[in-house]
Amino acid sequence: TELHQVKRECKVHQGSVENLQLTVTTHQETISDLKVLAVLEGMLVVLEGVLDVSGGVLAVLEGMLVVLEGVLAMLEGILVMLEGVLVMPEGVLVMLEGMLVVLQKHLEDTVAELRSRVASLQQELDNSEAVQKDFVRLSQSLQVQLERIRDTDMEVRWQHDEDIDECQGCHTSFSVARRKQHCRHCGRIFCVSCLxxxxxSxxxxxxxxxxxxxxxxxxRDTAPYFSTEPPHTPD
Known part of the structure; x- marks a missing residue:
């Protein structure tokens, strides 16, 4: 009778241990989900700061370009006026014309440099927009990945070979040359390149x-998989 009592107590304790292990696993997956979301939110904040700074600098350069073009027009008017002053000594007129040519050349060079800077900054803004699109793709992909991880709490993780026809990473169809491989953590099926x-362990x-x-x-000490290139767009 005591032996049966001990066996029953052992079964009860074993069930409690399994429940505790399941609870710990669930909390670990939740913490991992929060870490990935925190990384994404931080990267989005950095991108927004870069776009704000670039937009402000572009506005300043465009304003300077307008001012310099106005000065150039004023100098051209002065040149026309000097050409009409024929009564002035020829030496003074030549000197003033030379000074005006130098000033005009300097101003044209400055305007050209500013235009080049504006074009360069515009290219940087275009690149920032491309990066922003990559972040949108990243956000969508991470959301899909997190939902899949959460869904595994309610189902068996291991995917069976006969249920999967394409790689869960690159979505390439399997063939004789491209065989199915299981991820040993989540149980999903990938090709060798994506695994x-x-x-x-x-x-x-x-x-x-x-x-x-x-x-x-x-x-934990490795760079996120999406830090080198944007992930595949989720279906």
């Missing part, structure tokens, strides 16, 4: 292949 990362530290998202979540 290039490995992490050490278990008491014997065996190397296990994982996808980009799981590698970012499992290896």
């Amino acid at each position: 290039s990362h490995t992490v050490l 278990g008491p014997h530290q065996r190397p296990s292949r994982v996808c980009d998202v799981c590698h970012t979540l499992l290896v």
Whole structure:
């Protein structure tokens, strides 16, 4: 009778331990989700700051360009006036014309330089807009990834080979040459190219292949997988 009592208590304690392990796993995944979202929000704040500064500098340069073009028009008017002053000594007239040519050349060079700067800044703004589009794609991709991670709490993670026809990363169809590989963390199916990362797991530290998202979540001191290039646009 005491032996049966001990066995029942062991089963109860074992169930409690499994429940605690499930709770810890759920909290760890929630923390990982929050870390990825925090990285995205920080990068978006930096991009908005760059766009604000670039827009202000462009406005200042355009204002300076307008002022210099007005000065150039004024100097051209002075040149016309000097050409009409024929009664002045020829030497003085030549000297003034020379000074005017020098000033006009300097002003034209300055205007050309400003135009070049404005064009360069416009290119930077265009690049910033392209970066912003990449961030939108990144945000959409991360949202899809996070939703998939959250959905795994309500379903079996391991994907079966017969259920998947294309890589979950690059969406390329599988074939004899492109075989199916499982991520050892999330259980999803990828091609070999999209499963290039490995992490050490278990008491014997065996190397296990994982996808980009799981590698970012499992290896804390590594750069996020989206820091080198924007992720694939989600379907």
